[in-house]
Amino acid sequence: MATRSDPITTLSAALLALALIGCNGGSEESASAGESESAGDDALTWWRDVEPVVRTRCATCHRSGDIAPFALETHEQFVAVASALGPAIEGERMPPWPPDPACHTYAHSLALEADEEATLLTYLAGEMPEGDPADAPPPGDPPDELDPDVTLSMPEPYTPSPSEGVDDYRCFVLPWPAEIADERFVTALQVFPGERAIVHHVILFAVEPGQEAAYFDLDAAEPGPGYTCFGGPGGPPGARWLGGWVPGAPPVLAPEGLGQRVDAGSHLIMQVHYNTAGGAGLADQSSIGFEVATQVDHEATVIPMVDIAWLGGGAMVIPAGDPAVTHEATWERDNPIFTQALSRIGVAPTDEVAIWNAGLHMHTFGTRGRIAIRGPGDAEECLLDIPEWDFNWQSSYSFEAPSIVGADEALHLQCWWDNSADNQPIVDGMKQAPADLDWGDRTTDEMCLGILFASAVP
Ligand code: HEC
Known part of the structure; x- marks a missing residue:
């Protein structure tokens, strides 16, 4: 059983919290001007003001090899697509964070803070100077990674089929390890996308022992690993949601003392939404890591x-x-x-x-x-x-x-x-x-x- 070292992340999330981001730094950045050699006193610069926001709020997906269609890792890349960025930010399409904040307060958010939004929009409206790399604030902590007790992997790589268009929804049946002879409680999970450029989201379902035959039948009825599934895991009703992942999400942790029971002999169905716009012909072999406990205070x-x-x-x-x-x-x-x-x-x-x-x-x-x-x-x-x-x-x-x-x-x-x-x-x-x-x-x-x-x- 891995120990959890970061109390902030422990506090932060229930097991199904799919859309959290490991946000370190960036949000504290303000639009206040300091001294700058290459720009006027008041001008925001890429290195001092903008890059720290873009790094934590955009480049988690907008980086080479990841799901977003273009990278925002350098000043040059940012300036090249600048005209598209303002409308996406003002239209609240980016960063993707659909919940209305007026409804409820969430533990984490991908959305820009007001000062971050002001920094980006002010910078986009001006000359967009690069400034001095020496002004860049130090990088934040690396994102959290789980130290899994149990890891389940797709048995073989899958190449999304071009006949499905750019979106291919595929389910894979993954047996819970046979060596685990009694129940376990899942206290944290993390999806490790095999090919980040095409894995758009992953949803996990648990199937009770003895119910798996219908899913193996679906798998056997189609060539290649897995089977096509869209709104859920297919098969008979009763598969339980266990968790999921979208790009930008760190490990999902159950609140302290809680865990979801998985009985010995269960099977998991991993539904993957592939979007091949960013990489036709690429193969994926994703896996999921779990932290499990033999006992919890409350089953969730x-x-x-x-x-x-x-x-x-x-x-x-x-x-x-x-x-x-x-x-x-x-x-x-x-x-x-x-x-x-x-x-x-x-x-x-x-x-x-x-x-x-x-x-x-x-x-x-x-x-x-x-x-x-x-x-x-x-x-x-x-x-x-x-x-x-x-x-x-x-x-x-x-x-x-x-x-x-x-x-x-x-x-x-x-x-x-x-x-x-x-x-x-x-x-x-x-x-x-x-x-x-x-x-x-x-x-x-x-x-x-x-x-x-x-x-x-x-
Ligand atoms: C969680 C991942 C993620 C984050 C974070 C993110 N993007 Fe995106 N972005 C995408 C993906 C994926 C697309 C492709 C369209 C889609 O799937 O919605 C996209 C598309 C875009 C587009 C083109 C489409 C449009 O709506 O105009 C712009 C512009 C854009 N992003 C800007 C940004 C900026 C600026 C930020 C940071 C402030 C940001 N994105 C943060 C994933 C992300």
């Missing part, structure tokens, strides 16, 4: 929040041509999915529940999603609001402190979609005609799923 679990009626078909229809469709669900504490998921971790409907982290899942027609706790009367606590849903940047977000759902409170989930003629996918160069959408696993289906990392109140 991921609760998939959904209206059970939607799964049957017909209850979550998104009519063809409609630009603004919404469906919502309210879970009282006696909701069967809720009580079942919580009974797994010994929490009764009359007990309070701690929610540490929230995520949302929709497909590509989604425009907005929101999760809240609703109390008696009008009381409401917003947990997660994604005002501009982007399938490519789905993630989940850790809270600074857990939010408590009381016995007399409910959870509320709402999703919005645009199924108008304008918002249709292009297939073989042809914009598709709108069709009614409903719940399902395929690209042409939709979902509305809340994902909550929960435990008993510690």
Whole structure:
């Protein structure tokens, strides 16, 4: 069992916190001017003011060999694409950080601090002097890395298929090590992308012992390692979310004393979203490292929040041509999915529940999603609001402190979609005609799923 040396990161994240960044330095940089030889007294320079922000906020993805389409590692590279940067920053497309900060406070954020944004925009509006390399602040600490107890790797490299277009969603079945004869609790995990240029996100699911045959069948039915999967792991319902990764994310750590149980003989399904725009023909062999404990103070679990009626078909229809469709669900504490998921971790409907982290899942027609706790009367606590849903940047977000759902409170989930003629996918160069959408696993289906990392109140 590896020990965790950094109390800041221990504090920071629940197990599903996908979109954290190891942010060292940079955020303290201010736009205040100092002496500079190559520019006027007030001018910001690349080395002193801008590079430290870009290094921590952009170049974690915008570097050679990584997922972003161009590098922002040098002054020359920055200046060459300068005209595109301001609009992406002001339009809040970059850095990618979809949650509305007005809804809730999260443990970490990829978003620019106000002073960082001001530095970049002021610099972009001026002459963009390089300044003196000697003014550069010292580099921050290297990003955190896990020291895994268990590592699972794709059995062989996979080269995304060009017939799938630039996006290829592939699932791999990974057996939990047979030598582990009894249950373990996952307290931290880290995805190690094999080929960073094409791995856009990874989601992990746990399959209970004895349930794996259906997944091996899916794998066997397709040539090459793994099988095609889009909205989830495919196969029968019941695979549990375990965690995930998007570019820029450091290891995800469960809050102190918590862990998710994995039984001996389980299998993991690793879903990888490959985007080959940055490297056609590249092969990937990603792996995942886990820190595990034989015991924890409280078992945690991921609760998939959904209206059970939607799964049957017909209850979550998104009519063809409609630009603004919404469906919502309210879970009282006696909701069967809720009580079942919580009974797994010994929490009764009359007990309070701690929610540490929230995520949302929709497909590509989604425009907005929101999760809240609703109390008696009008009381409401917003947990997660994604005002501009982007399938490519789905993630989940850790809270600074857990939010408590009381016995007399409910959870509320709402999703919005645009199924108008304008918002249709292009297939073989042809914009598709709108069709009614409903719940399902395929690209042409939709979902509305809340994902909550929960435990008993510690
Ligand atoms: C977490 C990874 C990540 C970080 C951090 C990030 N980018 Fe990006 N960026 C991408 C990816 C990937 C793309 C390609 C388009 C996409 O997938 O959304 C992109 C595309 C862009 C584009 C072109 C598309 C557009 O929306 O205009 C610009 C400009 C850009 N990034 C600027 C920035 C700047 C400036 C920063 C820092 C302030 C930054 N990015 C931080 C991953 C990142």
